[in-house]
Amino acid sequence: MSLAADWRAARPPVAGLHLDSAACSRQSFAALAAAAAHARHEAEVGGYVAAEAAAPALEAGLAAFGALTGMAGADTVFTTGSLNALDLLLSGWPGRRTLACLPGEYGPNLAVMAANGFQRRELPVDGAGRLLIDEAAAVLATDPPDLVHLTAIGSHRGVVQPLREMAPVCRVAGVPLVVDAAQALGQVDCAVGAAAVYSSSRKWLAGPRGAGALAVTPELADRLRPRLPPGLGDVDVAARVGFSVALGEHLAAGPAAVRARLAELGTLTRQVLEAAPGWRVVEPVDEPSAITTLAPTNGADPVAVRARLIAEHRIVTTAAGIERAPGELTTPVLRISPHVDTVAEDLAVLAAALA
Numbered sequence: 001m002s003l004a005a006d007w008r009a010a011r012p013p014v015a016g017l018h019l020d021s022a023a024c025s026r027q028s029f030a031a032l033a034a035a036a037a038h039a040r041h042e043a044e045v046g047g048y049v050a051a052e053a054a055a056p057a058l059e060a061g062l063a064a065f066g067a068l069t070g071m072a073g074a075d076t077v078f079t080t081g082s083l084n085a086l087d088l089l090l091s092g093w094p095g096r097r098t099l100a101c102l103p104g105e106y107g108p109n110l111a112v113m114a115a116n117g118f119q120r121r122e123l124p125v126d127g128a129g130r131l132l133i134d135e136a137a138a139v140l141a142t143d144p145p146d147l148v149h150l151t152a153i154g155s156h157r158g159v160v161q162p163l164r165e166m167a168p169v170c171r172v173a174g175v176p177l178v179v180d181a182a183q184a185l186g187q188v189d190c191a192v193g194a195a196a197v198y199s200s201s202r203k204w205l206a207g208p209r210g211a212g213a214l215a216v217t218p219e220l221a222d223r224l225r226p227r228l229p230p231g232l233g234d235v236d237v238a239a240r241v242g243f244s245v246a247l248g249e250h251l252a253a254g255p256a257a258v259r260a261r262l263a264e265l266g267t268l269t270r271q272v273l274e275a276a277p278g279w280r281v282v283e284p285v286d287e288p289s290a291i292t293t294l295a296p297t298n299g300a301d302p303v304a305v306r307a308r309l310i311a312e313h314r315i316v317t318t319a320a321g322i323e324r325a326p327g328e329l330t331t332p333v334l335r336i337s338p339h340v341d342t343v344a345e346d347l348a349v350l351a352a353a354l355a
């Protein structure tokens with residue numbers, strides 16, 4: 001069977017059209033069953049005994065996350081999501097706290113940076129919000145910040161940042177590169193030699209909500225001074241078990257094949273929506289991500305359109321307000337984010353519903 005058919009057959013049937021994977025993908029039967037079985041096991045033998053029994057599955061999940069980020073499983077930890085990972089990292093940062101990030105940085109990340117007392121400067125970008133590597137290298141050479149934070153794909157725009165090119169630039173400048181891979185993991189190769197990479201379970205990896213992971217090189221981990229001792233507080237072990245299964249399924253499907261299919265779908269989506277009256281496709285048509293954003297050209301309200309698409313057509317999309325990227329968005333956008341099982345006919349249905 002094809003990747004698309006396999007992916008679709010591995011999940012409950014979809015009600016309508018799910019074009020919202022950048023927010024939350026559809027979980028597989030296997031991931032759902034593993035989390036449910038763990039919760040049941042907690043009821044049978046006790047939550048702490050069940051957690052011990054789940055240790056090998058969780059270790060496999062961390063090893064998979066390590067493989068996808070170019071790190072060892074031993075250098076990765078589970079989190080409750082991407083923001084939690086960023087907070088863990090920044091709250092333990094040693095010494096001076098300055099960072100450089102994109103003007104289009106994710107709004108909630110800006111709040112975490114500010115809450116941890118980081119001073120922020122912006123990296124140079126082109127008109128699409130894409131990092132300019134040579135200019136960035138010059139900035140890092142003259143006045144290096146304490147870390148570079150690169151959100152490899154934003155929440156508000158499907159532009160793929162030059163992550164692979166930036167990693168050696170940071171290495172040469174001696175500045176740790178921290179990668180927000182919440183949208184990038186699954187869509188682009190994130191094993192590029194960064195100092196830290198974090199991501200979420202529920203987005204392109206299609207795991208449960210409320211889980212994520214953070215990978216940190218031993219060199220950086222040794223320097224961090226965690227604000228709280230590790231392992232404090234309760235965790236959703238069932239979600240981590242489900243995420244581990246989802247990571248394993250992603251590796252089994254073939255990360256390169258998934259990335260290629262998602263890139264192809266992004267192009268297809270933009271081609272289909274290019275002519276949508278009242279909307280402008282923000283990304284270049286061949287941008288290698290499955291995120292397409294539509295900016296209204298005639299006063300349409302993405303929040304109202306999203307609600308109408310669900311109510312009248314059972315099509316799920318995202319309305320992204322300017323708070324998602326306050327330094328870059330000037331108007332709310334409608335975000336279309338299909339996963340690998342989407343076919344051309346689905347996108348034609350969306351185009352017709354939008355019109």
Ligand SMILES: *Cc1c(COP(=O)(O)O)cnc(C)c1O
Pocket residue numbers: 080081082083084106109151153154155180182183199200201212
């Ligand atoms: C969703 C998202 C986050 C936050 O992830 P959570 O798991 O909800 O904490 C961070 N960065 C980007 C780019 C995102 O899209």
